[in-house]
Amino acid sequence: MIAYFVSLPTALACTIIHKLGMNRDKEAVYFLDEPMYRTRGLLSVLDGLTKEKIFKDVVACGLCCPKNLPIHTENDIVKERILEYYDKLLDDSNYRISDFDEIFVINDNWGAEINIYFNLCKIKYVWIEFAKNYLTENPHPTITGCFYSLHEKLKTFSPFAEYAIPCLLKQSDVSQKRLAEKGYTTWDKGECLENILPQDMEKIFSCFNLNEKNFDINNTSKSVMVIRNSNAFYSDGIVYNKANLSLRKEILGYVNCTPNEIFSTADKLCIDFYAPENEKIYIKCHINDPISQEDIFRLYGENAQGLPNVPFEFLSKYIVKRGIKFNLVIGAVSTSLGFLSESSYNKFYALGWHIAKTWWFYISIYTSLLFAKRQGFSCIYCDEVLMSQLELLSEKVGYKGIFLELRINALKELKNSLIIIDMCSYNDFPINKLEKSNTLIFLNYELTDRKLIGSSDMYTSICIKKEKIFDTECDILFRDETLWVYANDIEIKKAARNFVFERNLDNLGMRIYSEKITVPEAVELFRSKQSIKEIEKLNAVIARQEEQISLLTEYIANPNGIKKMLKATDNIYRYLDILQIIKSGYLIVLAVRDTPGDYLPQDIVQKLFHLGFTKFSKELWRMYIGVSIKSAILFNWAGKHPESPVEYLFCSNNIDLDISSKAWRKGNQAAIIINGIDYAVNVRGLNIVVYDVESNQLVDSVGYDAHTEDRRFIRKVI
Numbered sequence: 001m002i003a004y005f006v007s008l009p010t011a012l013a014c015t016i017i018h019k020l021g022m023n024r025d026k027e028a029v030y031f032l033d034e035p036m037y038r039t040r041g042l043l044s045v046l047d048g049l050t051k052e053k054i055f056k057d058v059v060a061c062g063l064c065c066p067k068n069l070p071i072h073t074e075n076d077i078v079k080e081r082i083l084e085y086y087d088k089l090l091d092d093s094n095y096r097i098s099d100f101d102e103i104f105v106i107n108d109n110w111g112a113e114i115n116i117y118f119n120l121c122k123i124k125y126v127w128i129e130f131a132k133n134y135l136t137e138n139p140h141p142t143i144t145g146c147f148y149s150l151h152e153k154l155k156t157f158s159p160f161a162e163y164a165i166p167c168l169l170k171q172s173d174v175s176q177k178r179l180a181e182k183g184y185t186t187w188d189k190g191e192c193l194e195n196i197l198p199q200d201m202e203k204i205f206s207c208f209n210l211n212e213k214n215f216d217i218n219n220t221s222k223s224v225m226v227i228r229n230s231n232a233f234y235s236d237g238i239v240y241n242k243a244n245l246s247l248r249k250e251i252l253g254y255v256n257c258t259p260n261e262i263f264s265t266a267d268k269l270c271i272d273f274y275a276p277e278n279e280k281i282y283i284k285c286h287i288n289d290p291i292s293q294e295d296i297f298r299l300y301g302e303n304a305q306g307l308p309n310v311p312f313e314f315l316s317k318y319i320v321k322r323g324i325k326f327n328l329v330i331g332a333v334s335t336s337l338g339f340l341s342e343s344s345y346n347k348f349y350a351l352g353w354h355i356a357k358t359w360w361f362y363i364s365i366y367t368s369l370l371f372a373k374r375q376g377f378s379c380i381y382c383d384e385v386l387m388s389q390l391e392l393l394s395e396k397v398g399y400k401g402i403f404l405e406l407r408i409n410a411l412k413e414l415k416n417s418l419i420i421i422d423m424c425s426y427n428d429f430p431i432n433k434l435e436k437s438n439t440l441i442f443l444n445y446e447l448t449d450r451k452l453i454g455s456s457d458m459y460t461s462i463c464i465k466k467e468k469i470f471d472t473e474c475d476i477l478f479r480d481e482t483l484w485v486y487a488n489d490i491e492i493k494k495a496a497r498n499f500v501f502e503r504n505l506d507n508l509g510m511r512i513y514s515e516k517i518t519v520p521e522a523v524e525l526f527r528s529k530q531s532i533k534e535i536e537k538l539n540a541v542i543a544r545q546e547e548q549i550s551l552l553t554e555y556i557a558n559p560n561g562i563k564k565m566l567k568a569t570d571n572i573y574r575y576l577d578i579l580q581i582i583k584s585g586y587l588i589v590l591a592v593r594d595t596p597g598d599y600l601p602q603d604i605v606q607k608l609f610h611l612g613f614t615k616f617s618k619e620l621w622r623m624y625i626g627v628s629i630k631s632a633i634l635f636n637w638a639g640k641h642p643e644s645p646v647e648y649l650f651c652s653n654n655i656d657l658d659i660s661s662k663a664w665r666k667g668n669q670a671a672i673i674i675n676g677i678d679y680a681v682n683v684r685g686l687n688i689v690v691y692d693v694e695s696n697q698l699v700d701s702v703g704y705d706a707h708t709e710d711r712r713f714i715r716k717v718i
Contacts, residue, residue, distance in 0.1 A: 001056070002026050003100040005125075007033040007063045007111020009040045009287050010230075013311030014130035014189065015106055019054065020200055021192025027056040029095060033063035033111055041290055041309055048207035054200065059093045065113040069146040072714055075153075078146055079120060086117040097123060104167075106130050108157065113147055115156035119163045127164040129172055130189070159184065193313055201317060208310035210318045216280065220324050223280040225345075226267050226300075227312075227331035230286040260291055264299035265477055266332030268507040269362055270351045273396060274330055277506075280305070282326075287311055301507075312339045319344045349392055361422075363512055364443045364481050365389055366397070367464055368420050370501055371441070371483075373399040375492065377418040381406045386422055386443075414438055431486060440486035460485050460493045460522045463515040470509045477508065482525065497522065544603075548577050555581050566690065567700050570713045575702065576607040579690070583611060583631050586699060587691040590616070590626040591661045593670035594684045597706030604706075612636065623661040629693065635659075655693055672701075681716045 002023055006015050019028050030046065037043050037060065046058045065085050069078065090097065097103070103125040105115055118125045151157055159166030159179055166184035168174055176184065196204075205211070216223070271281070281304040283296050290309040297304065307315065316339045318324075329340060329348035340348070351362065369390055372380055379402045380390060387403045394400075406419065411433045421429050423444045434440065462483040485496040502513040517525070551574070555562050566578045579588060588611065596618040608616045612633040613626035623639040623646045635648045643663040650657040658673040670687040672680040675696065680687045681703035690699040701716035 001029065001100055002102045002104065003029045003031060003095070005031045005063065005103065005105045005107070005111075005114050007036060007107045007114075009036055009042055011106040011130050012042065012045075012287065013313045014128070016049070016054065016204065017189055017192045017196070017313065018104070018106075018128060018187065020196045021189075022187060024197075024200075026101075029100070030055045030058045031063055031093070032058065032060055034060035035062065036064070036110075040287060042287075045207050049204075052203040052207060054203065059095070061089050061093060063089070063114060064111040065147070067145045067147065071145050071148075072717075073146040074717060075149055078150055079116075082113055082117050082147075082150075083120060086114060097121075102126060104128055112151065112157055115161060115164070116147065116150050116154060119154050119156060119161055122163060124163050124165060126167050127159045127161070128167045128187075129159070129169045129174065131169075193317075201314075201321075204314055205318055208314060209308045210310055210315070212322075214305075214307055215282070215322075215324055217322070217324065219280065220282075220326055221346075223282060223326055224271070224275045224328045224330065225282045225284060225326045226270065227284045227329065228263055228267060228286055228289070229331065230288045259289070260295060260299065263332065265508065266351070267330075268300070269477065269505070270330040270332055270349065271507045272505040273351075273362070273366070273393070274349045275328055278303070279327065282307055284312070284315065285309060316340050316344070351389070351392070360477075361443055361481065362389070363464060363466075363477070364483055365420075366393055367462060367481075367483060367501065367514070368418075368441050368443070369393050369397045369399050371462065371485075371496070371499060372401065372418045373397055374499075375418070375439075375495055377401055377416070377439070379404055379417045380420060381414050381417055382420040383422065386420055390420075411435070411438075436488040438487075439489070439492050442484040442486070457523065458486055458488065459526050460487075460496045460519065461517055461525060462496050462499050463517050465513050465515050467511045467513070468509055469504065469506070469511055477510065482529075484526065493519075544573060547574065551577055551581060563699055567715075570715070572604060572704050572711070572713055573607070575688075575713075576604070576611070579688075580607070580610055582690075583628055585630060585692075587630075587655070587674075587689075587693050588626075588628045589657070589659060589672045589674075589689045589691070590624070591659055591670040591672050591680060591687045592622070592624045592685065593661065593682060593687060594664045594668055595621050595707055596624070597685045597704075597711075599708065599711055600685075600706035621663045623663060625659050625661050627657065627659070654696070670703075674698075679716065681714050683712075683714050 004015050004019070006012065015030065030049075032046065034043070037046065043060060046055070046060070049055050050058050065082055069081060103118070103123065105112075105118075105125050106128045107115070115125070115127075117123075155161045156164075158164075159168065159174060159182070164182075166174070166179050166182055168176065168179075168184055168186050170186050170188045172186070267283075275281070281300055283291075283300060283304055284307045285291055287309055291299075291306070293306050296306045310318075320341050320343065324344065326345045329345045330351065331348075332351050365386065369380075381404050382390065383406055387405060390403055394403075406421075407413070408430065411430070412435060415435050416437045417439075419434075419438060419440045421440060421442050423442055429440070429442075431440070462485060464481040464483070466478045468478065485493065487493050487496070497517055497519065500514050500516070502511070504511050551565070554565065562578065562582050566575065566582070569575050569578065590608070590611075590613055596616075598620065600618045602618075605616065605618055608626070611626070612628050612631070613624070613636055615636045615638045616624050616626060617638050619642065621642040623644060625635055625637055625646045625648050627633070627635040627648065627650070634650060637646055637648070639646050639661075643666050645663070645666050646661040648657065648659040656673075656675050658671065660667070660669055660671040662669045670680050670682050671678050672687060672689045674689070674691055679689045679691070679698050679701045681701055683703035683705050684707055685703060685705035687701075687703050689701045691697070692699050703712075703714040703716075705712045705714070
């Protein structure tokens with residue numbers, strides 16, 4: 001008998017395929033996270049799979065260990081919690097680990113604490129890769145909370161964990177050379193899916209309620225299927241993409257709408273641009289985010305019908321088996337279209353393979369293409385993501401030019417062409433290298449704090465206005481947009497100022513049109529956009545200066561309270577400001593572990609310089625140690641090369657120092673040993689220890705990890 005531990009509903013299809021493709025003749029028990037499967041309406045599906053004897057039994061439990069411990073809980077306490085929790089879970093399940101010949105786990109950030117449990121208990125398990133390159137060696141801290149440190153230490157999100165037996169997808173990106181000594185195996189998900197017996201596939205269809213009632217078989221050839229992606233893609237694609245932080249702030253921060261409403265907006269944008277009018281619409285939701293038929297009517301209209309919450313792998317099989325063929329399949333930021341057989345549709349469109357760079361500003365892309373057509377540009381240069389969307393739109397606009405990927409280092413070849421730049425993707429475009437015959441359009445300028453290079457006199461703009469035809473659920477696309485056009489040619493600039501178009505988007509309830517703008521108005525608008533960002537930066541500087549003045553005032557009024565202030569703060573800016581005030585009274589040691597951090601702000605570097613640590617560098621894997629005692633700099637040294645370790649020894653009558661700074665592949669350590677005791681938090685990034693040499697006592701010890709966007713500030717428990 002075998003066991004599958006599967007916390008994620010998205011891994012349900014993979015588990016069924018693996019069971020029927022690799023272990024069809026073995027009895028299997030399916031351990032699942034009950035809250036996740038219940039909210040997705042999948043518990044009845046699992047009951048059906050049990051009745052059909054695809055699984056011997058299903059154990060619906062709390063497979064995800066509750067994360068109600070403080071985020072900085074010590075590892076020993078977290079270990080105790082995990083052992084206690086999963087011991088009880090297995091006892092309550094009426095199964096013992098020894099009952100199973102093999103244990104399989106299929107998970108990612110959610111629910112992988114069971115992997116920690118198996119490693120702590122020294123239990124071998126098969127780690128199954130269910131999506132190519134999906135599971136990474138290091139966890140994401142915003143999801144794992146207090147379990148982050150153990151996951152990172154034990155490599156439990158990856159096949160590299162000590163007790164994991166890797167089972168990788170064929171053609172996997174995981175380093176197979178590093179896994180050779182672990183004796184990894186491979187499996188072919190697609191081959192297993194194809195080899196599922198017809199009678200087993202019919203059982204699966206039945207369990208997911210796939211039947212003739214879901215489709216108007218005689219009329220699907222005149223219908224559209226819309227494939228929705230997970231709401232997680234709506235957030236993750238923006239929150240965790242460094243280039244798009246301002247996008248989330250500027251757009252999502254000021255709208256009051258649910259993820260369902262936002263995704264319906266994207267879907268309806270697809271429908272408005274690509275779907276013929278009055279065709280029946282079938283909505284296929286992501287398995288993680290089903291929505292009711294009532295909400296489908298509300299969001300998509302009475303002509304829309306929802307499909308069962310079935311994994312796309314099985315839906316695509318059903319469509320082929322029943323001979324269903326759609327006129328059109330479309331998806332906003334869809335990753336599921338690849339599963340669909342070409343025999344199932346006449347054509348399909350995927351609007352926004354990369355979420356933030358396309359569909360949010362599809363109207364800007366559409367307008368750019370209209371402008372290119374009217375000006376007769378023979379080719380358009382842009383990045384790969386924009387290229388895919390421009391190619392989709394070209395037949396709707398009637399543009400006959402060609403699309404070429406932008407090559408920054410070969411700008412002289414871009415003659416008599418239009419270059420479209422998405423400011424979410426580029427830092428500073430080298431305008432000074434352009435030929436005079438080139439024209440540039442910048443998308444999304446208002447969403448970036450970067451400056452356009454060159455004189456404002458060389459720019460004009462195309463202002464896109466939006467007007468609601470009727471009230472809609474989500475106003476996310478109703479922002480006015482501005483395309484900045486850079487050109488030497490006066491006729492091109494004149495054409496941009498006088499550019500006119502109008503179009504109704506009926507499903508969105510929106511009318512879009514252009515507004516003429518004069519040269520002075522365009523220049524004034526350009527300068528105002530620049531000044532807004534400059535004012536924001538200036539206000540941030542003023543706020544920090546006011547904070548420093550406040551700290552000094554508090555210190556002057558109560559010098560003895562400064563240590564309490566230091567130990568009470570979890571803000572790195574305030575922390576370094578306090579150190580600047582008290583540095584003449586204490587020993588301050590800074591040691592880097594692994595890397596200073598990709599997201600370390602430059603103004604933090606400046607504050608470290610002010611403390612005397614002037615050789616510090618935020619370069620990736622650049623090790624560093626800085627030692628200041630009562631404002632005197634004892635040591636200030638960075639590694640000669642990236643990953644080169646830095647070490648420092650110092651002995652005197654009353655203090656001994658032994659400090660190390662090592663990169664991940666060179667020891668992965670920050671040690672700050674004072675008189676035989678290591679006081680460092682020893683986290684990735686900056687490790688700072690403040691010590692009172694007069695009383696021979698630790699004042700404070702913190703770590704600051706700026707290698708991820710959440711920039712974690714961690715204090716050592718004393």
